[in-house]
Amino acid sequence: QVRLVESGGGLVQAGGSLRLSCAASGIIFGIETMNWYRQAPGKQRELVAIITGAGRTNYADSVKGRFTISRDNARDTAYLQMNSLKPEDTAVYYCNTNPAGSERGYWGQGTQVTVSS
Numbered sequence: 001q002v003r004l005v006e007s008g009g010g011l012v013q014a015g016g017s018l019r020l021s022c023a024a025s026g027i028i029f030g031i032e033t034m035n036w037y038r039q040a041p042g043k044q045r046e047l048v049a050i051i052t053g054a055g056r057t058n059y060a061d062s063v064k065g066r067f068t069i070s071r072d073n074a075r076d077t078a079y080l081q082m083n084s085l086k087p088e089d090t091a092v093y094y095c096n097t098n099p100a101g102s103e104r105g106y107w108g109q110g111t112q113v114t115v116s117s
Contacts (some may be wrong), residue, residue, distance in 0.1 A: 009111030022095030
C-alpha cells in the first residue's frame with residue numbers, strides 16, 4: 001500500500017523559511033519521480049517542483065531561486081526547502097508520485113503553509 005505523509009508546514013512571516021518533508025512507503029522510492037504541488041484557496045492545484053529518481057529537478061517559474069527540492073533515498077523521503085517566502089506562497093502543499101506500472105497517482109494528506117505579510 002502506497003502512503004505519502006507530509007510534514008513541516010506552519011505559519012511564517014514573509015521572508016522566512018520552511019522545510020517540508022514527504023515520507024513515502026509502499027514504493028521503490030529510489031526510482032520514482034517525486035512531485036510537490038500546492039493549492040491556494042479558490043485556485044487550482046499547481047505543480048511546484050519535481051525531482052526524478054536520478055536527481056534531476058525542475059521548478060515552477062514562481063518559485064525558481066527560492067525553493068529547492070531534494071531527496072534522501074536512504075530515508076525514502078523527499079524535501080522541499082522554501083526560502084524567501086511570500087504571502088502568495090500560502091497554500092496547502094501536497095506530495096505526489098505516479099509509480100512506474102501503477103494505473104494511478106498517489107497523494108499525501110497535505111500540509112498547510114501560511115505566510116504572513
